[in-house]
Amino acid sequence: MTVTEASPALDVQKLTMDFGGLRALNGASLQVKEGDIVALIGPNGAGKTTFFNCITGLYRPTGGDIFISPPGGKKERISGLKVHDVTKRGLARTFQNIRLFSNMTVLENVMLGRHCRSSAGILGAVLRGPKTRREEKDIARRSYAILEKMGLADVVNLPAKNLPYGAQRRLEIARALATEPFLLLLDEPAAGMNPQETRELESLIRRIRDEEHISILLIEHDMKLVMSLCDRVTVLDYGQKIAEGTPREIRENPVVIKAYLGEDI
Amino acid sequence: MLKKAALTSLWFLFLTFPLLAIRVNTIEHLVEWRWKNMIYVGIGSFVLSLLWQYLLARQASARGPGEGGGSPMRSLYRRILDDRRVRYPLLAACGVFALAFPFLFPSYQTSILTTALLYIVLGLGLNIVVGLAGLLNLGYIAFAAVGAYAYALLNVHFGLGFWAALPIGALLAALFGILLGFPVLRLRGDYLAIVTLGFGEIIRLVLENWNDFSFGPSGISNIPRPGLLGVELNLQQATSYTYYLMIALCLLTILVVNRLQDSRIGRAWIALREDELACEAMGVDKTMAKLTAFALGATWAGMAGVVLAAKTTFINPASFTFLESAMILSIVVLGGMGSIPGVILGALLLMLLPEYLRVFQDYRMLLFGATMVLMMVFRPQGMVPAIRRSYQYRRDEP
Numbered sequence: 001m002t003v004t005e006a007s008p009a010l011d012v013q014k015l016t017m018d019f020g021g022l023r024a025l026n027g028a029s030l031q032v033k034e035g036d037i038v039a040l041i042g043p044n045g046a047g048k049t050t051f052f053n054c055i056t057g058l059y060r061p062t063g064g065d066i067f068i069s070p071p072g073g074k075k076e077r078i079s080g081l082k083v084h085d086v087t088k089r090g091l092a093r094t095f096q097n098i099r100l101f102s103n104m105t106v107l108e109n110v111m112l113g114r115h116c117r118s119s120a121g122i123l124g125a126v127l128r129g130p131k132t133r134r135e136e137k138d139i140a141r142r143s144y145a146i147l148e149k150m151g152l153a154d155v156v157n158l159p160a161k162n163l164p165y166g167a168q169r170r171l172e173i174a175r176a177l178a179t180e181p182f183l184l185l186l187d188e189p190a191a192g193m194n195p196q197e198t199r200e201l202e203s204l205i206r207r208i209r210d211e212e213h214i215s216i217l218l219i220e221h222d223m224k225l226v227m228s229l230c231d232r233v234t235v236l237d238y239g240q241k242i243a244e245g246t247p248r249e250i251r252e253n254p255v256v257i258k259a260y261l262g263e264d265i
Numbered sequence: 266m267l268k269k270a271a272l273t274s275l276w277f278l279f280l281t282f283p284l285l286a287i288r289v290n291t292i293e294h295l296v297e298w299r300w301k302n303m304i305y306v307g308i309g310s311f312v313l314s315l316l317w318q319y320l321l322a323r324q325a326s327a328r329g330p331g332e333g334g335g336s337p338m339r340s341l342y343r344r345i346l347d348d349r350r351v352r353y354p355l356l357a358a359c360g361v362f363a364l365a366f367p368f369l370f371p372s373y374q375t376s377i378l379t380t381a382l383l384y385i386v387l388g389l390g391l392n393i394v395v396g397l398a399g400l401l402n403l404g405y406i407a408f409a410a411v412g413a414y415a416y417a418l419l420n421v422h423f424g425l426g427f428w429a430a431l432p433i434g435a436l437l438a439a440l441f442g443i444l445l446g447f448p449v450l451r452l453r454g455d456y457l458a459i460v461t462l463g464f465g466e467i468i469r470l471v472l473e474n475w476n477d478f479s480f481g482p483s484g485i486s487n488i489p490r491p492g493l494l495g496v497e498l499n500l501q502q503a504t505s506y507t508y509y510l511m512i513a514l515c516l517l518t519i520l521v522v523n524r525l526q527d528s529r530i531g532r533a534w535i536a537l538r539e540d541e542l543a544c545e546a547m548g549v550d551k552t553m554a555k556l557t558a559f560a561l562g563a564t565w566a567g568m569a570g571v572v573l574a575a576k577t578t579f580i581n582p583a584s585f586t587f588l589e590s591a592m593i594l595s596i597v598v599l600g601g602m603g604s605i606p607g608v609i610l611g612a613l614l615l616m617l618l619p620e621y622l623r624v625f626q627d628y629r630m631l632l633f634g635a636t637m638v639l640m641m642v643f644r645p646q647g648m649v650p651a652i653r654r655s656y657q658y659r660r661d662e663p
Binding site for chain 2: 056058082083084087088092093095099100101102103104108111112113115116117118120121122124125126128132135136139175176178179
């Protein structure tokens with residue numbers, strides 16, 4: 001039944017990325033179906049973040065193709081596009097190390113995410129006509145709505161740097177949501193979180209998928225989270241895909257266990 | 266603290282001993298020992314060192330609890346400025362004073378103030394590039410040169426007047442801004458600074474050496490002053506007229522820069538300054554944002570250049586040296602990066618003080634340098650730090 005369905009939201013085919021003589025990615029493929037939560041796991045240095053950077057346009061891949069099919073949209077090749085163009089087409093990401101605009105307020109951080117969905121230009125800004133003002137109000141209103149959903153409504157006017165760590169992570173997700181993505185890429189969202197925060201994150205990600213209808217691709221090291229949250233898991237090692245399947249399949253896959261724990265066990 | 270101060274003063278005594286204490290009289294083969302000088306140096310350096318340490322300690326304690334807790338002084342004038350009852354009358358008083366200035370003071374003073382206003386416009390323009398977008402530009406005056414030469418040359422060859430040249434100069438400068446912007450898109454920080462420095466020098470050297478085009482180092486003279494609907498103005502009237510023109514241009518700049526920094530584009534610039542990568546990933550076209558910052562910054566310099574040419578009626582490449590760029594950057598940094606009142610205050614201080622401190626002419630640069638060092642140590646955020654008017658959200662907004 002799945003074969004005849006629409007093409008996957010994200011379809012990465014044989015992605016290769018060379019840095020000089022180093023092959024960071026070697027023909028790695030991956031599909032994210034609409035409405036799926038997919039995890040990308042692998043030992044340190046396996047090329048997971050490089051994979052993300054290629055998809056989001058930060059790197060121009062050496063080889064391979066990346067296609068997206070937004071819900072109700074047409075299939076489109078996005079490899080080689082610029083970062084902001086990729087974002088505009090509906091892919092949004094967070095970063096492994098939090099990269100907020102730390103001196104801007106929480107609300108402004110999210111408002112920036114609306115940049116690619118708004119249009120006021122220099123002339124609009126200078127003249128500040130009714131259209132610009134309406135747009136600006138709309139940006140603020142929508143941004144606030146997102147923050148409300150993320151449980152950050154009472155800190156909207158604080159500088160982002162004053163937020164505790166867990167809230168900063170949530171703010172990064174909120175900022176990404178503001179760009180109205182159909183696919184959200186989360187780079188180690190649970191890094192540095194305590195078990196309680198991780199549980200909250202899990203339900204948050206589920207909620208984003210169910211309520212906003214956003215597919216999710218995430219890199220994560222917390223296996224408990226990966227196993228309970230994800231529909232599919234892809235394992236990367238030395239730039240190559242070594243396994244793919246449901247969490248249960250992956251857990252029992254000898255190749256994966258070898259990659260993580262070494263030869264002798 | 267005392268011990269440290271004593272050590273400092275000993276060190277100074279040692280350093281200055283050969284220069285200040287010993288004087289060899291080569292004619293009579295005598296060595297004079299000037300112990301009194303040593304005592305002055307010792308006491309002086311001791312006191313200064315104590316003061317220095319006291320100020321440093323005070324700064325550290327003020328910074329300690331809650332980052333940017335702020336000294337009482339800042340909060341004092343912030344409180345005064347935020348009070349509407351004080352703010353509006355103060356602004357009105359400033360406005361009335363500014364309007365009445367040419368009638369109250371001789372035209373020499375008016376002319377000086379016009380120059381200061383010119384630098385306010387230049388400072389605010391550079392503030393877009395440096396303060397908001399965080400792109401260090403050390404060749405900013407080159408854009409003013411573009412504007413000034415645009416007016417001068419168009420006037421010489423085609424007899425174009427001031428009002429026609431003003432938009433042309435601005436556009437041309439914006440074009441040069443984009444021209445400079447393209448190659449430096451990938452650069453940041455130090456590298457960007459060096460390229461912009463080089464750009465500024467290139468413009469100046471071209472103007473200096475391309476005799477057929479720019480009349481070389483001798484410059485262009487007899488540039489007409491701004492016209493007023495064909496009315497003949499005598500020198501004093503022309504000075505006042507230029508002054509009012511400059512006030513208008515200043516107000517326009519303040520309005521535009523203010524609105525820009527509160528807009529969608531201003532937000533993108535600030536985000537670009539904070540984290541380029543994240544900004545890009547959030548869908549901001551980095552290329553466009555940087556180019557608009559460069560172009561808009563250059564536009565104001567171009568306009569200021571046209572007015573400069575019209576005001577002085579003579580321009581040559583020597584008016585557009587690196588020192589001018591450095592001066593404008595100092596205005597921005599000293600006043601407070603990204604802060605409009607800061608830049609205005611910085612421009613007025615840096616332009617007017619040297620004029621009124623002509624008594625200390627020989628020490629002007631020394632004082633200037635010392636002020637810079639002290640400012641950067643004790644108040645790196647500038648005189649009037651930028652308090653960004655962040656978007657304050659109220660729930661009841663529609």
